Amino acid sequence: MRAVRTAGLTAFVGDVDRLEFGAAPLRRNLEDLDWLDRTARAHHAVIEAIAERCPVVPMRLATVYASDEGVAGMLRQRAPDLRETLSRLRARREWGVKAFAAEPADMSGTPGDPHAGRVTAATGPGATYLQRRRAQLTAAEYGRQQAMAGARAVHAELGRLAVSGRLYPPQAPELAGQPGRMLLNAAYLVADARAETFAAAIAGLTARHRSVRLVVTGPWPAYSFVGEQQAEAQR
Amino acid sequence: MTQGSLAPAESPALSPGPISGPQPANLGDILERSAETWCVRSGRPA
Numbered sequence: 001m002r003a004v005r006t007a008g009l010t011a012f013v014g015d016v017d018r019l020e021f022g023a024a025p026l027r028r029n030l031e032d033l034d035w036l037d038r039t040a041r042a043h044h045a046v047i048e049a050i051a052e053r054c055p056v057v058p059m060r061l062a063t064v065y066a067s068d069e070g071v072a073g074m075l076r077q078r079a080p081d082l083r084e085t086l087s088r089l090r091a092r093r094e095w096g097v098k099a100f101a102a103e104p105a106d107m108s109g110t111p112g113d114p115h116a117g118r119v120t121a122a123t124g125p126g127a128t129y130l131q132r133r134r135a136q137l138t139a140a141e142y143g144r145q146q147a148m149a150g151a152r153a154v155h156a157e158l159g160r161l162a163v164s165g166r167l168y169p170p171q172a173p174e175l176a177g178q179p180g181r182m183l184l185n186a187a188y189l190v191a192d193a194r195a196e197t198f199a200a201a202i203a204g205l206t207a208r209h210r211s212v213r214l215v216v217t218g219p220w221p222a223y224s225f226v227g228e229q230q231a232e233a234q235r
Numbered sequence: 236m237t238q239g240s241l242a243p244a245e246s247p248a249l250s251p252g253p254i255s256g257p258q259p260a261n262l263g264d265i266l267e268r269s270a271e272t273w274c275v276r277s278g279r280p281a
Contacts, residue, residue, distance in 0.1 A: 030270075040265045047269075054255075061270035096264060168267050175263035186269070223268035 001046060006072040007079040009086075012078040013071055014048060021064050021230045030062070051093075051221035056084045058223050085226055092163060093193045093219035095203065097153050098171075099212040100180035143211065150209035151183035157205060161198050162188035178215060179221065187224040 004011040028037045043061050050056045065071045159165040161225035190198045206214050
């Protein structure tokens with residue numbers, strides 16, 4: 001990596017091979033999961049290392065300029081916007097919070113479940129089966145509603161503690177690598193001074209909302225909050 | 236050709252080193268943040 005400095009800003013850049021990052025090969029490579037995994041993690045590692053030292057505006061993965069002069073021109077052109085963004089992100093980090101619908105075993109004994117153990121005596125095996133099946137479906141629907149309510153409560157409370165919040169689409173199960181349906185996939189911009197409060201709130205929410213299982217990532221560099229449209233006014 | 240990220244000019248010079256702190260949970264977490272355009276265009280992750 002090396003630094004390109006102009007207009008009071010520094011861009012950290014690295015050389016890449018045109019045979020790998022030219023328009024046509026890049027299109028192919030972006031469909032190659034192994035290449036994408038390797039490249040995305042390397043890109044993230046650099047941004048993470050910079051973020052440990054100072055505010056950073058992450059560039060989109062595989063942002064390619066033909067020369068250092070091109071990078072410097074971009075810095076000059078976007079200087080006011082970049083300075084404003086860097087100032088806004090100073091001493092703030094991004095936390096990722098996902099909520100998954102809890103497995104039934106995780107919810108056993110959940111207070112207030114009106115359907116728990118409600119299979120009463122029935123006449124005949126057919127009636128017993130139908131009654132049990134109806135109770136299972138009702139309990140499943142109750143669990144689904146509880147989980148949705150739990151996810152909404154998590155987002156509402158964490159949103160109040162954060163400077164800003166952003167929702168991502170739920171990840172597909174094979175990508176999420178977690179059991180259960182993902183109900184919330186959110187990023188929160190949190191002031192470093194409130195990080196402990198934020199973490200404590202997550203612990204409290206985990207204890208109070210057993211209908212959802214929370215998975216926390218980060219803190220991240222503030223990837224999700226670099227755009228102008230992510231201004232604090234949009235909380 | 237070059238690619239990279241931005242920081243204030245007064246920041247200390249960077250030399251790549253070991254990355255501290257928690258790592259992201261999965262590739263999807265990184266891609267939805269750093270390559271949103273790709274994710275949308277490809278219809279992934281979800």
